[in-house]
């Protein structure tokens with residue numbers, strides 16, 4: 001019984017068609033993403049109004065194409081899931097409005113999905129051995145959180161950032177190094193081009209609870225002002241030091257969470273999980289079993305929304321009439 005999943009919370013329009021195969025597993029029949037990164041790069045960051053307009057334009061086309069790829073027609077769908085939050089309000093509203101209209105027209109059950117819950121459960125898609133409970137490190141452009149994942153809708157927050165997210169810190173530092181938005185991956189590649197650095201940035205995680213990256217951002221900015229970006233080896237060493245500081249902050253908190261937890265399973269999700277140095281450092285954590293989503297599901301996608309939607313529709317969750325987009329929606333408040 002195929003389910004249509006829609007994701008428009010930020011700057012990717014994504015649509016998937018999935019089918020629940022067992023209680024926590026899906027098969028993916030169609031899985032499409034249309035990224036707006038190039039458009040927003042012109043402005044140095046995501047422009048909410050532009051993003052919403054792009055979603056409005058792309059979503060109907062993507063839905064049609066996803067169904068075509070899945071080899072089904074609208075009448076074969078058994079339900080719809082849509083990201084209801086968190087994210088950019090105007091963007092969420094496009095997906096929500098579209099999903100509501102379609103569900104009404106086709107008389108299908110509709111469920112609203114928390115985007116972060118999608119990320120948290122995404123490693124279940126490609127890791128058949130992964131089971132609840134597990135720890136999750138969420139590292140994206142907008143989120144940096146450590147949670148305990150006990151089951152669907154059962155999340156215990158262990159740490160969250162007080163200020164900037166890890167990806168945001170990568171991107172802002174990359175910008176100071178002269179890369180256009182989002183420069184995180186390019187900063188990482190530059191950092192990896194040298195094996196060490198003469199620079200040492202202060203350990204960023206002094207906060208007893210949670211993460212804090214704003215001090216690092218200031219330190220990076222001061223250091224670059226003092227040192228400049230020439231010659232090119234210097235720039236690479238600066239990138240190296242920045243990456244080390246961010247990775248160390250993430251890894252030390254994760255190490256402590258694993259030590260304090262009953263489970264040794266850890267999943268790492270969000271765009272920064274692609275970071276090679278982070279993967280390597282987490283790999284040295286003794287006794288930890290580490291799982292990642294597939295690369296295409298570590299960035300924003302609709303397959304993960306489809307997984308959550310399928311699980312929630314099965315247990316009878318339905319979107320209430322009049323439900324609105326929820327721009328701030330902490331995942332630990334879910335049930």
Ligand code: KG4
Pocket residue numbers: 010139140141142143166167168170171182183184185188270271272274275276298299300
């Ligand atoms: O989860 P994600 O795709 O999207 C949002 O948060 O919307 O995460 C994107 C973030 C960006 O900040 C990007 O610079 C960062 O992930 N990122 C990386 C790498 N690849 C993507 N940061 C560090 N190293 C990478 N290899």
Ligand code: ZN
Pocket residue numbers: 115119140299300
């Ligand atoms: Zn995301």
